[in-house]
Amino acid sequence: MAEKDPAPASRLTTTSFALLCLLGVRPWSTYELTRQMDRSLGRMWPRATSKLYEEPKKLARRGLARARSERVGRRVRTVYSITDEGRRALADWLAVPGDGPVLEFEGLLKVGFAEYGTRADTLATLASVREWAAERNRENAAAARSYAAGEGPFQERAAQGALVGGFLTAYYRMVDDWADWATGVVERWPDQPADARPEPGELEGIARRAEW
Amino acid sequence: MAEKDPAPASRLTTTSFALLCLLGVRPWSTYELTRQMDRSLGRMWPRATSKLYEEPKKLARRGLARARSERVGRRVRTVYSITDEGRRALADWLAVPGDGPVLEFEGLLKVGFAEYGTRADTLATLASVREWAAERNRENAAAARSYAAGEGPFQERAAQGALVGGFLTAYYRMVDDWADWATGVVERWPDQPADARPEPGELEGIARRAEW
DNA sequence: TTCTTCATGTAATTAGTTACATGATTGA
């Protein structure tokens, strides 16, 4: 009687491939990978640090990456690099169109159910959304400026980076524009958000902008 | 010697409160909750169906919701409703500004590492992003039209719904605009994406749009 | 009457996070 498939090695996830993409650029130590998560990868595929220590081990077990140990003083660090098989796996993965964006937005949830709190709560949430957008945009603008000036690492990847940068720029801008608009609307609400009614033309305006 | 806190009942998450928000509107059976996940809640806080069967039990254990059993033929269904304590918990939760948007976008990841695949791969991924945006926009436009016409459920919540609708409209539009722009850029790439270089003024244009 | 889709869940598994631990490096 057949055993249940031994060591199915838990299939590769998008997170696996995200890390494999980074390894495609050059070898990285795990800590360096965590830096990229803060700077670049985390903007489109955010994951906790510990995942970045765990996932490359799986890539190595599958033969898609190779782990090498270096020593730094008394302690050891691991540097991962991609293998030829890893590059093939990457090409296969890229041949399948990726999923669309998945959004989790707690702030929008709170705005959408504003009626159970106060008007001040909603305005505070919108203000914090604007802060978020401004902060993200600051980083993003700095990176864009640096690339436009021909500085920054991986200039040979600038064309790909520009597509990502173009997305993020538009995204942060859109979030800020929305929060700005919504703030104006909520400022005209009565004190009890439950009593708020759409302004004349508001629903029509949204419906119109959704026609394309 | 003190025991480690018994039955910490695993703290309430954003998912708990998302469901509690829905219960604030009216009582729902679990299946009805799954419908809302497809229609409204899932656009800002997507979760799998089984979570919607599990999470309200936690709300009930905590006294934030009440479960009632109905029978439909030979089988039983559960209908949940919010309690006064649940409404208080909701108000407390709304008083804390929510987190900013968290984005997971596999398609963008594939575009950002286009160099490991073919130009055709990238164009196909962008096309599927545009399809995604068009499909989401279709739903959203239909909902917007229906509200603008004074139809649709929960008219008394139209002001809050308009804020969410305003966000989604701008969001889908932005995704489509980006994918459209990116398609044009990639169409002018050489056959090997690894040889692609930014067009003159492209990086500067992004940097400029990021200044606000 | 049978097939399909709607409706209502549970069980098993896993992807991911939080919390913790400790050595190395830097600067006051």
Add this chain to the structure above:
DNA sequence: TCAATCATGTAACTAATTACATGAAGAA
């Protein structure tokens, strides 16, 4: 030379998903 921060991981836990099971209702 001490404290703070950078760097490198592991262990424990849990939030969430996938897979499965089955009754009810409506259509052909």
